[in-house]
Amino acid sequence: MHSLAERARASAEWLLRIAVLAILVWLLVWTIRAQRHGAVDDAVTATLAPKLARWSTVASPARVHVRIDHPPAGRERDWLAALPGAGTAVNWNGPSLVPTAIAVEPRIDPARGADVSVAAPDSAEVVLADTLGVLDSTRATRSGVRGYIPKFRGTVDAVVGPVAARASRRDSVELRKLLVIGQAGWEAKFTVAALEERGWQVDAHLVVSPKGDVRQGKIADIDTTHYSAVLAIDTTAARYGDRIAAFVRQGGGLVMWSPAARTRALASLAPGAGVGAAITDEGDVPPDSAPRSALELVPVTSLSPDAVVLERRGQDVSLAARRIGRGRVLETGYTDSWRWRMAGGPDALARHREWMASLVALVASSGHHAVPAAPSDVAPLVTLIDRLGSATAISEAAALDPAVIARWAFAILCAALLLEWASRRLRGVK
Amino acid sequence: MTQFVFATAKYASGDWESAPSLPEAVIDAVVRYTTIDIAPTGVYVDLSSHELFNFPFVWLTGHLPVRFTDDERRNLKQYVERGGLMMIDDHNHDITGQFHKTATEEIERLFGKMTRLPKTHELYSCFFVFDDGPPNTHHELNGYGDDLLHKYLDAILVNGRVGLIYSSKDYSSEWNFHAETKKFMQQDPTKFGVNLIVYALTR
Numbered sequence: 001m002h003s004l005a006e007r008a009r010a011s012a013e014w015l016l017r018i019a020v021l022a023i024l025v026w027l028l029v030w031t032i033r034a035q036r037h038g039a040v041d042d043a044v045t046a047t048l049a050p051k052l053a054r055w056s057t058v059a060s061p062a063r064v065h066v067r068i069d070h071p072p073a074g075r076e077r078d079w080l081a082a083l084p085g086a087g088t089a090v091n092w093n094g095p096s097l098v099p100t101a102i103a104v105e106p107r108i109d110p111a112r113g114a115d116v117s118v119a120a121p122d123s124a125e126v127v128l129a130d131t132l133g134v135l136d137s138t139r140a141t142r143s144g145v146r147g148y149i150p151k152f153r154g155t156v157d158a159v160v161g162p163v164a165a166r167a168s169r170r171d172s173v174e175l176r177k178l179l180v181i182g183q184a185g186w187e188a189k190f191t192v193a194a195l196e197e198r199g200w201q202v203d204a205h206l207v208v209s210p211k212g213d214v215r216q217g218k219i220a221d222i223d224t225t226h227y228s229a230v231l232a233i234d235t236t237a238a239r240y241g242d243r244i245a246a247f248v249r250q251g252g253g254l255v256m257w258s259p260a261a262r263t264r265a266l267a268s269l270a271p272g273a274g275v276g277a278a279i280t281d282e283g284d285v286p287p288d289s290a291p292r293s294a295l296e297l298v299p300v301t302s303l304s305p306d307a308v309v310l311e312r313r314g315q316d317v318s319l320a321a322r323r324i325g326r327g328r329v330l331e332t333g334y335t336d337s338w339r340w341r342m343a344g345g346p347d348a349l350a351r352h353r354e355w356m357a358s359l360v361a362l363v364a365s366s367g368h369h370a371v372p373a374a375p376s377d378v379a380p381l382v383t384l385i386d387r388l389g390s391a392t393a394i395s396e397a398a399a400l401d402p403a404v405i406a407r408w409a410f411a412i413l414c415a416a417l418l419l420e421w422a423s424r425r426l427r428g429v430k
Numbered sequence: 431m432t433q434f435v436f437a438t439a440k441y442a443s444g445d446w447e448s449a450p451s452l453p454e455a456v457i458d459a460v461v462r463y464t465t466i467d468i469a470p471t472g473v474y475v476d477l478s479s480h481e482l483f484n485f486p487f488v489w490l491t492g493h494l495p496v497r498f499t500d501d502e503r504r505n506l507k508q509y510v511e512r513g514g515l516m517m518i519d520d521h522n523h524d525i526t527g528q529f530h531k532t533a534t535e536e537i538e539r540l541f542g543k544m545t546r547l548p549k550t551h552e553l554y555s556c557f558f559v560f561d562d563g564p565p566n567t568h569h570e571l572n573g574y575g576d577d578l579l580h581k582y583l584d585a586i587l588v589n590g591r592v593g594l595i596y597s598s599k600d601y602s603s604e605w606n607f608h609a610e611t612k613k614f615m616q617q618d619p620t621k622f623g624v625n626l627i628v629y630a631l632t633r
Contacts, residue, residue: 183431183465183466183467184464184466184628184631184632185431185432185434185466185467185631186432186434186486186631187431187432188631188632189486189513189630189631189632189633190486190513193513193589193591196589197589204632206631206632207465208464208465208466208557208628208632209463209464209465209466209557210465212557214556214557214628214632216632234431259431281432283481283484285480296432335431336431336432338432338486339432339483339484341512341513342483342484342486342509342512342513342514343480343483343484348512349511349512349513
């Protein structure tokens with residue numbers, strides 16, 4: 001009569017024998033299936049190109065797994081994306097890949113150049129380069145990187161770790177003229193001077209007296225076929241109020257100094273409905289580090305709900321913008337920016353000119369012409385996910401490795417046999 | 431927005447204060463004919479100080495030899511390059527005089543040879559129209575100084591804009607009077623001063 005323990009032991013031995021048989025059957029099926037459909041295979045970035053050729057010719061694995069160090073080139077990515085169509089499932093992972101994207105927009109500025117926006121993880125080091133070499137490097141903030149590139153050749157790359165996002169210029173801009181309207185004064189004079197030195201063609205209507213004003217250029221109809229932007233220096237621009245409003249709705253740009261927003265004719269266009277008390281200029285030398293900190297400021301207040309604050313000085317809004325119809329309006333609170341140019345540091349002349357041009361570039365309209373663009377890859381990781389699906393977890397990927405599977409199956413098989421044999425021998429059965 | 435202030439340059443050599451009533455006469459004309467926001471009185475500004483850059487239009491005059499200091503030269507060069515306009519007027523009305531010789535030497539040392547402003551230049555038409563170029567002064571017509579009628583003004587151009595004007599016409603004598611005196615005059619001689627200010631503020 002067998003005891004309960006002996007019967008349990010015999011049952012365990014049978015279970016082990018069944019497990020061994022099951023593993024052997026599974027291995028047999030797996031081997032036959034691998035013969036019929038090809039084995040599970042893997043590759044790394046360095047071996048991807050020859051493996052792709054192999055998977056498409058001499059072998060036809062059921063599943064492949066690719067460990068990627070940097071996003072594959074477009075040809076390899078497309079090839080991988082095509083494999084499922086031929087019966088080979090594709091998994092991939094790339095723990096070192098960081099999401100990166102780049103956009104390059106031609107700046108509406110006679111100096112040409114482009115505004116570059118890069119999306120990258122916070123604090124990541126971003127290197128900008130064109131086909132000739134490195135242009136600049138910086139660290140990304142929470143909102144990525146925004147910058148201006150005066151000149152570049154070919155394409156612009158944003159390199160973040162192993163990922164290089166590439167963009168090219170897709171169109172060129174056709175500039176119209178600018179129209180400056182204001183009372184004869186230093187701000188109007190130096191605004192015109194800075195923009196002309198930058199390369200803009202400027203028409204101007206500067207009010208001198210009720211009997212005679214100074215007009216520069218033949219002031220044409222205020223529409224987007226003649227002007228890229230209007231600059232309203234002060235309240236005298238109100239005489240063009242209706243035409244400026246129509247121009248902006250049509251798609252034109254308007255830069256208004258905050259005193260111009262006081263006029264009824266222009267107030268409805270202003271990003272800020274109110275104008276704060278002037279913070280007067282103490283006559284200090286505008287420092288190179290923060291030149292606008294020494295300038296007179298008439299803050300933009302009572303912002304409209306759709307207004308975007310572009311710059312603050314302390315608690316006061318110094319630059320704000322909004323869209324009206326198809327056009328854009330920028331309001332600046334710096335009413336005497338000319339002081340920066342005249343009294344600032346050694347680079348003040350150039351920096352004031354650049355700043356003034358950047359204000360115009362934010363709102364100006366232009367004609368666009370498509371230009372032949374070099375191949376680009378503006379968001380490599382996003383494109384990879386779009387084509388191949390999301391990355392597979394590392395543990396899941398390792399589990400699919402045929403070598404790992406074979407090792408585990410063999411180990412379980414051996415352990416089961418050993419246990420079953422040892423159990424029998426210990427109870428004296430051969 | 432900054433008010434226009436008529437500034438007269440002080441310099442280390444010479445008699446920079448030789449036309450004390452000129453600002454008053456020009457300011458009066460600007461107020462009389464235009465809506466330009468102008469300070470009621472002028473100021474003196476040291477050519478060697480950084481304060482110079484707060485006044486993009488400056489008048490400079492004198493009778494005596496001019497020798498700028500290094501600071502004055504550096505400031506004047508930077509001032510003109512940044513867009514300021516300096517009017518230098520020979521109070522002697524004499525091209526053989528010491529002021530003319532030394533002031534033009536200083537100017538050409540800093541900027542090279544001056545350009546003659548044509549009579550069609552917008553300086554002569556930006557507000558009042560002077561078909562014959564710079565208006566003559568009584569000192570020229572009466573044969574004082576070099577006994578010449580100077581038909582042109584000379585200038586230094588920066589990016590196509592006038593950065594410095596040199597005059598041998600002696601507006602410093604012509605306009606050096608109290609504004610109230612104008613009511614006894616048939617024509618206001620300071621009208622060309624209005625053109626200078628309008629040009630400085632608009633070009």
